[in-house]
Amino acid sequence: xxxxxxxxxxxxxxxxxxxxxWCNPISGxxxxxxxxxxxxxxxxxLIRYENEEAVDDSQLPKDRFSAERLKxxxxxxxxxxxxxxxxxxxxxxSSLGLGRGGEQFFGPGTRLTVL
Amino acid sequence: xxxxxxxxxxxxxxxxxxxxxxxxxTDSAIYNLQWFRQDPGKGLTSLxxxxxxxxxxxxxxxxxxxxxxxxxxxxxxxxxxxxxxxxYLCAVKTSYDKVIFGPGTSLSVIP
Numbered sequence: 001x002x003x004x005x006x007x008x009x010x011x012x013x014x015x016x017x018x019x020x021x022w023c024n025p026i027s028g029x030x031x032x033x034x035x036x037x038x039x040x041x042x043x044x045x046l047i048r049y050e051n052e053e054a055v056d057d058s059q060l061p062k063d064r065f066s067a068e069r070l071k072x073x074x075x076x077x078x079x080x081x082x083x084x085x086x087x088x089x090x091x092x093x094s095s096l097g098l099g100r101g102g103e104q105f106f107g108p109g110t111r112l113t114v115l
Numbered sequence: 116x117x118x119x120x121x122x123x124x125x126x127x128x129x130x131x132x133x134x135x136x137x138x139x140x141t142d143s144a145i146y147n148l149q150w151f152r153q154d155p156g157k158g159l160t161s162l163x164x165x166x167x168x169x170x171x172x173x174x175x176x177x178x179x180x181x182x183x184x185x186x187x188x189x190x191x192x193x194x195x196x197x198x199x200x201x202x203y204l205c206a207v208k209t210s211y212d213k214v215i216f217g218p219g220t221s222l223s224v225i226p
Contacts, residue, residue, distance in 0.1 A: 004158075033214070042119075042204050042216030043159070056212065091158060103148060104206075104214070106159040 003027070004107035006092050006103070012113045018080035021110045025073070025094030031102060032069060034077050035091040043091055049075065079112075088113045117142045117209050121217040129225050136190040136220045138205035143183045146208045150179050150190050152201040153219070159204065189193070195224045196203055 005024040013019050024092035025032050030051055046065065048056040051072035060067065064083070069075040079086055089109045093100030116200040118141045122124050138148070147166045151159040163172045163179040165188070171180040188205055204219040 040218070042206070042218050045214055047214075048214075056186075070178070093159075103161055103164040105161060106151070108158040110158075 004092055004094055004105055006090075006107035006110055008110055009108060010111050010113075012115065014084055014115050015084055016081040018078065019082055019112060020076055020078045021090050021092075021112075022105060023075045023077070023092030025075070025092070026096075026105055029094035029096050029102075029105075030072070031095045032075050033093040033095075033104065034067060034075070035093065037089045037091055039088075046077070082112075082114045084114050087112055116212065117145075117215045119205065119207055119208065119215050119217040121203075121205060121220050123220060124218070125221040125223075125225040127225060130195060130197060132195050132224075133191070134191050134195055134222070136203050136222070138188040138190070138217055140186045140188075140207050140215075141211065142196075144210040144222075145183065145185055146210065148179075148181055149206050150188075151204045151206065153204060154201050162203075174210070188218050195210050195222075197224045197226050 007022050033051040034044055034046040037043040046068050047060045049069045052069050065079055067077045089111050091109045093104045093106045095104045120139045122137050149164045150162040153159050165172050165181045178195040181188045200223050202219040202221045206214055206216045208214050
């Protein structure tokens with residue numbers, strides 16, 4: 001069974017440019033998460049989807065970040081415009097079932113460098 | 116507000132030693148706790164998931180325990196191997212559906 005797929009794996013852009021990350025969760029997983037991980041720290045949740053609904057986006061900087069999960073499967077996270085401080089690893093995870101008890105499975109992440 | 120800490124931040128042990136990694140959380144109202152490993156430049160690999168009603172989970176050489184009342188979980192690794200070298204993170208799912216990660220413990224197993 002395929003795991004969580006993310007692309008691209010690496011992205012280098014100049015500040016003020018837009019960037020988008022794509023995630024394909026494990027088949028059948030209703031819940032999808034986007035995390036940001038800075039070097040030497042644990043991941044921080046940006047947004048959580050239950051099917052196509054964003055149920056927790058309280059940590060998403062909505063002035064420049066947006067996300068969508070059309071049809072409740074794939075998801076895209078966008079930053080526009082990117083800032084130097086956005087350099088980090090962006091991780092996608094998914095879990096089976098709605099909400100609380102599910103084990104999370106992570107993709108390999110996208111390493112973003114903003115110059 | 117839930118806070119998760121992991122001590123020590125880094126650990127170096129000789130191959131074959133048994134070791135314990137610690138995870139502490141401030142709010143005992145959790146749904147579950149999950150342990151992950153992360154290799155450099157890679158995503159997180161799930162090791163063990165403990166539901167709030169459980170006391171421990173085992174997988175091979177790994178054993179994770181959970182004591183909600185004291186806000187602690189431990190990950191026990193038996194007979195450590197160089198391949199166990201990685202960063203180990205714990206994450207709690209709170210009663211208000213937040214997932215909070217600790218900062219991780221970087222483990223080096225020396226051959």
